[in-house]
Amino acid sequence: MTRFRRTLRQTFTIARRDFTATVFTPIFLLFLFAPLIMGAFGAVGGLGAASVTDGAQDKAQIIAILPAAESRMMAEADTQLRGIFRPGEGPPDLTTQPASADPAAQARNAFDRNDIDAAAVLYGPLAAPQILYGPRGDRAAGYLATLAQTTLAAQQAGGTLPPIDVTKTRITRSRGSVGGQHQSAFFAVFGIFFLTLFLSGQVVGTMAEERNNKVIEVLAAAVPLESVFFGKLIGMFGVAVLFVAFWGTVVGQVTTLLPAGAAAAIGDLRPAVGGPMFALLFAGYFTMAYLLLGSVFLGVGAQASTMREIQMLSLPITILQVAMFGLSSAAVSRPGTWIATLAELFPLSSPFAMAGHAANAPELWPHVAALAWQALWVTIFIVVGARLFRRGVLQSGSARPFWRRAKPH
Amino acid sequence: MGEEWAVKASGLVKRFGDRRVVDGVDIAVPTGAIYGVLGPNGAGKTTTLRMLLGIIEPDEGHRTLLGFDSPRDASDHVGYLPEERGLYPAMKAREAIAFMGALRGLDWKTGRARAVTLMEGAGLGHAVDEKIRKLSKGMAQLVQLLGSVVHQPDLLVLDEPFSGLDPVNQERLEKLILVERDRGASILFSTHIMSHAERLCDRLAIIAGGKRRFEGTVDDARGVLPQRVHYTPHRPDPAIRGVLPPDALPDRDGWRFELPGGGIETLLVRLIDAGYGISGLSIERPGLHEAFVRIVGQQEAQP
Numbered sequence: 001m002t003r004f005r006r007t008l009r010q011t012f013t014i015a016r017r018d019f020t021a022t023v024f025t026p027i028f029l030l031f032l033f034a035p036l037i038m039g040a041f042g043a044v045g046g047l048g049a050a051s052v053t054d055g056a057q058d059k060a061q062i063i064a065i066l067p068a069a070e071s072r073m074m075a076e077a078d079t080q081l082r083g084i085f086r087p088g089e090g091p092p093d094l095t096t097q098p099a100s101a102d103p104a105a106q107a108r109n110a111f112d113r114n115d116i117d118a119a120a121v122l123y124g125p126l127a128a129p130q131i132l133y134g135p136r137g138d139r140a141a142g143y144l145a146t147l148a149q150t151t152l153a154a155q156q157a158g159g160t161l162p163p164i165d166v167t168k169t170r171i172t173r174s175r176g177s178v179g180g181q182h183q184s185a186f187f188a189v190f191g192i193f194f195l196t197l198f199l200s201g202q203v204v205g206t207m208a209e210e211r212n213n214k215v216i217e218v219l220a221a222a223v224p225l226e227s228v229f230f231g232k233l234i235g236m237f238g239v240a241v242l243f244v245a246f247w248g249t250v251v252g253q254v255t256t257l258l259p260a261g262a263a264a265a266i267g268d269l270r271p272a273v274g275g276p277m278f279a280l281l282f283a284g285y286f287t288m289a290y291l292l293l294g295s296v297f298l299g300v301g302a303q304a305s306t307m308r309e310i311q312m313l314s315l316p317i318t319i320l321q322v323a324m325f326g327l328s329s330a331a332v333s334r335p336g337t338w339i340a341t342l343a344e345l346f347p348l349s350s351p352f353a354m355a356g357h358a359a360n361a362p363e364l365w366p367h368v369a370a371l372a373w374q375a376l377w378v379t380i381f382i383v384v385g386a387r388l389f390r391r392g393v394l395q396s397g398s399a400r401p402f403w404r405r406a407k408p409h
Numbered sequence: 410m411g412e413e414w415a416v417k418a419s420g421l422v423k424r425f426g427d428r429r430v431v432d433g434v435d436i437a438v439p440t441g442a443i444y445g446v447l448g449p450n451g452a453g454k455t456t457t458l459r460m461l462l463g464i465i466e467p468d469e470g471h472r473t474l475l476g477f478d479s480p481r482d483a484s485d486h487v488g489y490l491p492e493e494r495g496l497y498p499a500m501k502a503r504e505a506i507a508f509m510g511a512l513r514g515l516d517w518k519t520g521r522a523r524a525v526t527l528m529e530g531a532g533l534g535h536a537v538d539e540k541i542r543k544l545s546k547g548m549a550q551l552v553q554l555l556g557s558v559v560h561q562p563d564l565l566v567l568d569e570p571f572s573g574l575d576p577v578n579q580e581r582l583e584k585l586i587l588v589e590r591d592r593g594a595s596i597l598f599s600t601h602i603m604s605h606a607e608r609l610c611d612r613l614a615i616i617a618g619g620k621r622r623f624e625g626t627v628d629d630a631r632g633v634l635p636q637r638v639h640y641t642p643h644r645p646d647p648a649i650r651g652v653l654p655p656d657a658l659p660d661r662d663g664w665r666f667e668l669p670g671g672g673i674e675t676l677l678v679r680l681i682d683a684g685y686g687i688s689g690l691s692i693e694r695p696g697l698h699e700a701f702v703r704i705v706g707q708q709e710a711q712p
Binding site: 003006009010013014017021025209210213214215216217218219220221222223224390394395 | 462494499556
């Protein structure tokens with residue numbers, strides 16, 4: 001058996017052990033369903049927040065102080081204009097009131113009422129209305145001004161605006177829009193960041209098991225430490241893939257239940273390299289991001305001798321991941337700039353930035369080069385991590401370079 | 410295999426900081442032999458074995474395992490039981506043995522089958538599907554030992570294999586070592602318990618203070634000390650000291666002294682002629698323990 005095949009076999013023996021030792025435990029179910037638990041808490045919190053927001057929105061109103069005839073016409077104009085807003089994005093409901101002897105005082109008093117939250121109040125003639133508005137009521141004030149203008153136009157046209165015959169035609173772009181590509185890029189960066197944030201940090205403590213159980217001596221005698229490190233990385237990556245496959249399937253099924261409008265919005269995400277290739281590259285870059293960050297975390301975590309030290313590492317690990325996300329996000333929003341090049345070349349941010357690059361530019365050769373570059377750095381990180389472990393934990397000096405090794409005569 | 414030496418190492422040196430923990434050790438284990446590395450605690454036995462196996466790199470020196478210059482290339486043919494025993498507690502005993510075999514190139518299926526056979530042979534058949542954490546320390550140690558032989562290695566390296574075992578399990582382990590030797594494996598083990606080495610070893614090296622102080626057979630080691638004579642005269646008489654050698658010391662019922670260089674016959678004639686007669690006479694060979702103490706020095710032999 002060649003040395004390469006033996007190394008490969010040993011690597012996968014370690015990987016298999018770590019994978020099964022992780023997956024076939026009750027704790028893994030807790031890990032697998034963690035997003036569900038997180039989602040449940042999020043849903044409960046979201047419902048609470050939504051009910052508070054809805055309550056506040058129910059009370060918010062815009063008020064027009066007008067004569068009765070103008071009030072009716074403004075209500076009709078409001079009905080027409082409100083149709084262009086998405087549900088939940090429209091201005092507060094319109095209330096009309098007849099003018100009192102002092103409409104200015106009436107308008108100001110509206111902001112002091114306990115039963116409603118006046119966002120904006122209009123009074124005076126439609127051609128020169130006065131509009132008062134409270135905090136965050138500037139858009140409502142603008143909407144009231146548009147209503148006044150539309151009502152006045154209808155009034156001058158004899159009661160209603162003239163009808164027009166509109167023809168609407170939906171156009172499909174031959175290529176993705178720039179906005180859609182940028183959105184795709186951001187989703188790619190965010191998606192990889194999200195997955196690696198959840199999954200790659202687990203690698204940090206995996207060598208602790210071997211150190212605590214003294215198994216490391218058995219492994220180190222039988223297998224090169226580089227194989228031990230890589231095997232553990234592969235094993236944990238298998239766990240990550242299982243996690244992603246499970247939730248990918250679930251999310252995929254949920255997506256088919258989405259309303260047509262939502263599906264159309266997703267359909268506007270048109271990466272430059274095309275959908276199938278983008279999916280392939282996303283998988284490739286997720287793999288490389290996991291292996292790159294995981295190899296660094298594994299190497300650093302292997303130096304830790306206690307669980308407390310490993311826990312202490314979680315903060316710098318998270319900061320590093322967020323920093324890579326920030327750098328890559330900046331890169332994908334400015335393709336072709338020096339910051340984009342920096343993020344694409346720096347090993348730890350390269351997978352994130354290149355996934356974004358795939359959304360922004362159609363060329364494929366940079367991805368071949370990037371994946372090779374990232375694989376090289378995975379190798380470097382594993383070799384360095386294993387050597388530091390051998391020197392620091394196993395108390396071994398490094399092997400003498402081959403050119404200094406001399407056999408006895 | 411065809412190699413004369415299962416292990417051949419020369420001039421091994423390992424420094425930890427400024428301290429030379431192993432200082433120019435030579436070891437040559439003949440193929441098919443049981444070879445003991447003896448030494449007091451902290452002598453450098455474990456570090457020497459770890460260097461031989463490639464777990465740590467020597468600072469100086471050269472070693473071959475089963476004819477391979479790199480221990481890594483020999484790893485599929487080597488079994489190893491480290492001094493600090495280690496198994497995954499959540500693994501079943503059978504899986505643990507198969508896993509250790511898989512690390513050395515044995516396929517899992519064969520490993521599991523052999524694990525059952527080996528465990529039954531070692532009297533652990535009832536614990537095949539027990540998790541390691543449920544086994545006693547001695548049982549777990551035996552499981553690990555079985556894991557180190559499951560792939561039928563050509564070289565078995567055992568670091569302090571008897572420590573922590575009760576007498577029954579020590580005997581089982583001795584039998585297992587002999588079975589492995591009979592199968593054709595070469596065995597290298599370290600110990601500071603002389604009785605095991607005396608019973609098992611074809612050859613041995615004694616290490617102290619990081620240096621090799623002795624290399625040879627058990628008989629060679631015992632030959633370091635002269636044989637001792639236990640003599641009992643017919644009648645007690647302090648004047649007998651004038652006839653006995655100068656190193657003679659009184660015993661409960663007689664005298665003890667080293668066997669004179671020219672033999673015992675001349676002395677016996679003088680004792681008989683002087684009228685002391687011979688009530689009892691025995692010539693005893695010193696044990697490995699005494700030889701070990703002499704070789705490493707009384708002070709270094711202290712635990």
